[in-house]
Amino acid sequence: MSELLAVLDFGSQYTQVIARRIRENHVYSKIYRYDTPVEVLQQDGVKAIILSGGPASVLSENAPLPDPKIFELNVPILGICYGLQLMGKLLGGVVENSTEREYGYGMLQRSQQSQIFNGLPETFKVWNSHGDRLVEMPPGFESIAVTENSPYAAIENRARKFFALQFHPEVVHTQHGKEIIGNYLKKVCGFRGDWVMSNYIESSIEQIREQVGDSKVILGLSGGVDSSVAAALIHRAIGDQLNCVFVDNGVLRKGEREAVESIFKDNFHMNLTTIDASEEFLSALADVEDPETKRKLIGNIFVEVFERTISQFGDAEFLAQGTLYPDIIESVPIDGNPAALIKSHHNVGGLPERMKLKLLEPLSELFKDEVRALGEELGLSKEMVWRQPFPGPGLAVRVMGDITREKLDILRNADVILIEEMRKANYYYKVWQSFCVFLPVRTVGVMGDERTYDYVIAIRCVESQDAMTADWAHLPYELLRTVSSRIINEVKHVNRVVYDISSKPPSTIEWE
Ligand code: XMP
Secondary structure, X not given: OOOEEEEEXXXXXXXXXXXXXXXXXXXXXXXXXXXXXXXXHHHXXXXXXXXXXXOOOOOOOOOOOOOHHHHHOOOOEEEEOHHHHHHHHHOOOEEEOOOOOEEEEEEEEEOOOOHHHOOOOOEEEEEEEEOOEEEEOOOOOEEXXXXXXXXXXXXXXXXXXXXXXXXXXXXXXXXXXXHHHHHHHHHHOXXXXXXXXXXXXHHHHHHHHHHHOOOEEEEEOOOOHHHHHHHHHHHHHHHHHEEEEEEEOOOOOOOHHHHHHHHHHHHOOOEEEEEEOHHHHHHHHOOOOOHHHHHHHHHHHHHHHHHHHHHHHOOEEEEEOOOOHHHHEOOOOOOOOHHHHEXXXXXXXXXXXXXXXXXXXXXXXXXXXXXXXXXXHOOOOHHHHOOOOOOOOHHHHOEOOOOOHHHHHHHHHHHXXXXXXXXXXXXXXXXXXXXXXXXXXXXXXXXXXXXXXXXXXXXXXXXXXXXXXXXEOOOOHHHHHHHHHHHHHHOOOEEEEEEOOOOEOOOOOOOO
């Protein structure tokens, strides 16, 4: 990788956004721990650095510090927020504790020409979130922009190509943030900006091969986007050394298992072992009504089944997971040490430690939409790559109350109709999720000349950006009418369909 930028992560909640903005400019970046030794950066061929923001104070005793030799690497460095204070302190300026945290918008006024503001207006709005402030610049620096609260909102050491910004250019609240980062990459660092997803595949393949060697890798394939893309990528790298395991937990949607087998076994020719553990799951779930108990049970049984299965692959050394970057960084408390807080999030409940497997997480630097682009590049179908999220506990949290095979079948048959009609009407990809919920309530109906007394299906379709908040989708009445009449006519034991018009909050997306 010829054009690599290193983002040193000091625990900012925006580090992932910085990396993202860089890739948007078609430059390859990697996120490194804040204290990564310079030798590692050199070995990787780092051509420029960004120091992220972070919650700590550079004045505190245990402030996270970079390897000081980064300033001797002779590459451009951009410090953002905490990064500015670090550069201020480490390069000979003065940083002071501030009694007030500056948080929110400020008006930036440019005071000097600078490559980093090339093509931008003289004043624009920027977004701040910092406690300490720089009160004296390090030698060799000059101020290139001020705000109401700071004469050093942006500083530059032109000779050394060092820049530091008090505000956050990576967040959307900062006007022209994207251009600032673009200027840094193109004008200052001279990056060509020709990085594309296929380069990512090449470099990942190399990395995976290097990491894995001749060992075997096991991957729990769920049929979701992340594990599917991880499987396709790893398979491209190491072929038959990869063993995928798909567990049928009895609460999958109709056709799910067959679809996974057809894609990965028949199409990609991967080693795929399907374990039908539905009996085990369903008997454990019988009579369980409480949603959280359902979740726990399913999680625990999954671990048991998975563990049992992979003992067949006794010589496997790695467990692969489709962990994405946003899964890795957890929330960072204000005074914390970032190192302590950056931890892996294990989708399969601590399996690797228990089984003494090493983790292989080839997607851990990517965001969801990038993983989708990668999936398409690897030849996965649009249907697979753009599928809606599906919860791990599956239909168990969509059958209200206790679960029976009959209820599951009713739900599956209704759900398949909804999804089919959503696709036909071109709404499937427009909403965040669309699914059916089985209500164990029986209501009276009339079909032909006969009175019926049957179950209710609720339709839940929501729009959302990140599942944190959601609104019910304003689907056309015609579409709702078709779905309702098809479900009632085609699915035995359903005589009523209702549409959920609750937003999140206060409701949640799933019903349980
Ligand atoms: P809620 O219902 O909390 O859901 O608004 C937010 C998002 O998370 C999914 N979800 C889950 N995913 N295990 C999962 O893997 C779970 O237990 C779970 N519960 C909810 C839900 O489908 C939605 O996308």
